[in-house]
Amino acid sequence: VVLSPVVKGKGLEPLPAATGVKFDFSSLTETPHDDWYAFTVGGKQVGFEHGLCKLEDGKLVMRREVAFDGGEQWGVNHFDVTVETTLATPPVAQRVRFTNPATGFWAEGKRREDGSWHFEWTKEEADAGTETRVVKPPAGLPMIPTYLVETLAAFLPLEKGACWHYRPMTDSNGDAGLPSCLIVVGQETVKLAEGEVETWKIEQRQLGGQVGGSYWIDAKRRIVKSFYGMPVALVDTKEAALADLHEGIKPVTAD
Secondary structure, eight states, X not given: OOOOOOBTTBOOOOSOOOOOOOOOOGGGGTSOEEEEEEEEETTEEEEEEEXXXXXXXXXXXXXXXXXXXXXXXXXXXXXXXXXEEEOOSSOEEEEEEEEETTTTEEEEEXXXXXXXXOEEEEEEETTTEEEEEEEOOOTTXXXXXXXXXXXXXXXXXXXXXXXXXXXEEOTTTOOBOOOEEEEEEEEEEEEETTEEXXXXXXXXXXXXXXXXXXXXXXXXXXXXXXXXXXXXXXXXXXXXXXXXXXXXXXXXXXX
16 A cells, blocks of 8 residues: 655545546346356365356346355355446446345345435344334445445456445445445466466455455456455356355355
8 A cells, every 4th residue: 555645735545546447347248257166264165156247137237145164263154145236337236135044134225216325224134123224325435235346346447557436335234334446456377277367456445455355357357266355265166166065055046
């Protein structure tokens, strides 16, 4: 992170400058993405990630199922997230559905019918019942669901320094995170089962400089590797990704 010196009358710039990014999802009309990933913690395969992404009736439809057994530190995690997004500049989520199949907990956010970009957020838990509230996005930056950020990373202009600003939204409850950006860091080689693949590395940076996630994108705009701090998702075959799963994380998107 590059920080400028404190100068009287001049604001600090803790995030890289945005670069007027435009997203192009047209390739998804002919070739939707449907990829399976082996999920590892500390180098050991402990689960899977399944990414589905398509362009349908003027909407970007993203579904991501993530499940892994992280032992004592991470516990058993299982999320199934679906996001429908209108094609606009910048993209704005209209509907988010977050489900934890292991507990039966779910949350859903949708744009209010009055035309504002406020969300009606409903959350239902087995022990706590149902709660509905209105979520007002912070001013100035689009609020984007966490798992949609990963999909958007794959469609940034693949040019070093390309940068887009937003606020991450927690998929499970609609809360907004710190101002953040997606920035294209540069090119890197990633080792996959079929050999070495040339990719572009993209980082999700938060206000203050923390890296919230890293994504490696190949020439076909596939995410071939994701890094979430410690867990890593590497693209693989469906059979390999689903091998030796914890009994509590059987996939719901396998078919």
